Amino acid sequence: MGEIVFVGLGLNDEMGMTLRGLEEAKSADTVFIELYTSVLPAFSFEHLEELAGKKISVVSRKDLEDDCGRVVLSAGRLGKAVLIVPGDPLIATTHVALRVEAHRNGIETRIVHGASALSAIIGLSGLHNYKFGKTVTIPFKENFSETPYNVIAQNRTLGLHTLCLLDLKTDEKRFLTVKEALKMLGEIENKKKQGIVLNDTIAVGLARAGSKAPSLKAESIGELLKFDFGEPPMTLIFPGQLHFMEAEALIAFAGAPTKLRSMTT
Amino acid sequence: MGEIVFVGLGLNDEMGMTLRGLEEAKSADTVFIELYTSVLPAFSFEHLEELAGKKISVVSRKDLEDDCGRVVLSAGRLGKAVLIVPGDPLIATTHVALRVEAHRNGIETRIVHGASALSAIIGLSGLHNYKFGKTVTIPFKENFSETPYNVIAQNRTLGLHTLCLLDLKTDEKRFLTVKEALKMLGEIENKKKQGIVLNDTIAVGLARAGSKAPSLKAESIGELLKFDFGEPPMTLIFPGQLHFMEAEALIAFAGAPTKLRSMTT
Numbered sequence: 001m002g003e004i005v006f007v008g009l010g011l012n013d014e015m016g017m018t019l020r021g022l023e024e025a026k027s028a029d030t031v032f033i034e035l036y037t038s039v040l041p042a043f044s045f046e047h048l049e050e051l052a053g054k055k056i057s058v059v060s061r062k063d064l065e066d067d068c069g070r071v072v073l074s075a076g077r078l079g080k081a082v083l084i085v086p087g088d089p090l091i092a093t094t095h096v097a098l099r100v101e102a103h104r105n106g107i108e109t110r111i112v113h114g115a116s117a118l119s120a121i122i123g124l125s126g127l128h129n130y131k132f133g134k135t136v137t138i139p140f141k142e143n144f145s146e147t148p149y150n151v152i153a154q155n156r157t158l159g160l161h162t163l164c165l166l167d168l169k170t171d172e173k174r175f176l177t178v179k180e181a182l183k184m185l186g187e188i189e190n191k192k193k194q195g196i197v198l199n200d201t202i203a204v205g206l207a208r209a210g211s212k213a214p215s216l217k218a219e220s221i222g223e224l225l226k227f228d229f230g231e232p233p234m235t236l237i238f239p240g241q242l243h244f245m246e247a248e249a250l251i252a253f254a255g256a257p258t259k260l261r262s263m264t265t
Numbered sequence: 266m267g268e269i270v271f272v273g274l275g276l277n278d279e280m281g282m283t284l285r286g287l288e289e290a291k292s293a294d295t296v297f298i299e300l301y302t303s304v305l306p307a308f309s310f311e312h313l314e315e316l317a318g319k320k321i322s323v324v325s326r327k328d329l330e331d332d333c334g335r336v337v338l339s340a341g342r343l344g345k346a347v348l349i350v351p352g353d354p355l356i357a358t359t360h361v362a363l364r365v366e367a368h369r370n371g372i373e374t375r376i377v378h379g380a381s382a383l384s385a386i387i388g389l390s391g392l393h394n395y396k397f398g399k400t401v402t403i404p405f406k407e408n409f410s411e412t413p414y415n416v417i418a419q420n421r422t423l424g425l426h427t428l429c430l431l432d433l434k435t436d437e438k439r440f441l442t443v444k445e446a447l448k449m450l451g452e453i454e455n456k457k458k459q460g461i462v463l464n465d466t467i468a469v470g471l472a473r474a475g476s477k478a479p480s481l482k483a484e485s486i487g488e489l490l491k492f493d494f495g496e497p498p499m500t501l502i503f504p505g506q507l508h509f510m511e512a513e514a515l516i517a518f519a520g521a522p523t524k525l526r527s528m529t530t
């Protein structure tokens with residue numbers, strides 16, 4: 001009987017995989033990897049093949065979504081198939097769909113978790129995990145939407161932080177930047193004639209979470225628009241009410257202005 | 266110049282560490298580990314020392330919290346100190362405080378992320394990450410609080426899922442169970458004479474996320490109260506509005522009743 005093991009590759013490069021994940025890849029009959037749902041800035045395909053001691057096949061968006069993962073399902077029917085996925089493997093909804101499809105085909109599945117950008121970003125920010133509200137993705141300009149603004153405003157009203165993922169199209173090497181995201185939010189705010197999100201607000205920009213040199217800056221929107229975060233991928237956090245230890249972390253690691261101390265609860 | 270590297274151990278046992286984390290431990294002058302902020306059901310201390318090729322010192326809650334991590338700071342002043350932490354290292358607020366303290370003492374810090382129970386639980390449930398509202402911890406009976414109930418009710422109103430972490434005291438080997446948590450929520454609901462949270466509701470119980478045999482069950486509260494989840498640690502999710510793919514995942518992997526299909530949006 002075959003099986004499909006979803007193995008998280010974690011962050012940044014192939015060294016983000018767990019010891020357990022590597023064992024699974026070593027003992028697999030077939031190993032696949034997808035590299036389109038996230039970006040791994042320093043990834044070396046050759047080094048991963050060397051570590052696993054075998055050939056690894058890259059599966060594309062087309063293979064997994066249009067073709068419903070047929071190539072992975074076939075391998076999982078015949079033997080042990082490992083599918084390596086950036087981050088934690090079931091955070092991308094594509095892979096939940098593939099897992100359900102495997103189940104319908106009577107193929108067993110197992111999960112080997114990996115580090116996710118979600119917890120990495122929260123940890124690097126020093127903000128308390130349980131104070132985040134709903135997460136939102138800020139889209140590219142051609143998919144303009146007021147939803148992100150409304151989610152931030154709603155979380156704010158509840159005193160909660162908002163994690164904003166910035167859209168990316170890995171196949172086109174396109175990544176929304178902090179600057180573009182802030183400009184889009186600013187346009188919405190101007191139109192709404194509200195001042196909930198951007199006015200007199202401190203936001204946190206973060207680039208390359210999980211890499212050796214993440215870049216983190218907490219500042220007013222005006223200052224953030226000028227800040228050079230370097231290479232993508234980037235994220236943006238709009239803090240809600242701050243605990244004093246959260247403010248201290250932003251001052252220490254994100255160069256936040258010390259006036260943040262007087263804004264804590 | 267010294268430094269402190271926070272290394273995530275990930276989930277379940279020492280094999281949850283990343284390849285990068287192990288490299289950091291191997292090249293460190295001093296390696297510490299804390300094992301009280303989370304539980305690692307299958308952890309072997311001896312195997313971890315063998316993998317790292319050196320002695321590892323266990324630091325207690327007292328060392329890190331009452332003593333402000335003095336022993337780790339001292340080692341980080343003299344050379345390269347690694348502190349291994351279950352899960353993703355900065356999700357526990359204790360370690361954010363230690364990192365701030367290191368910064369104040371002029372000691373550099375770096376982070377090697379690990380798999381967090383947070384993304385593991387969300388992934389295993391098959392629910393969409395961006396549809397979770399605020400996370401809440403359900404406390405032991407002696408710390409009774411209505412907050413968890415109110416958070417679930419608030420998220421529900423917004424159509425959002427609620428991840429409920431169940432309290433644990435690893436030093437006393439005490440873990441709140443799904444059954445105890447549901448009973449506490451039921452008492453609050455009875456008192457409030459509301460039916461928002463428990464009435465006619467499907468909830469998801471999950472035990473041992475990240476282990477080889479996690480246990481997952483989506484059912485009405487009455488059925489969940491009877492379900493045997495086995496060993497802790499456990500979590501509870503109260504879903505908000507369900508997407509059809511979320512319902513399919515709960516039916517496939519959590520044995521949810523198929524009537525869930527008619528409750529999707």
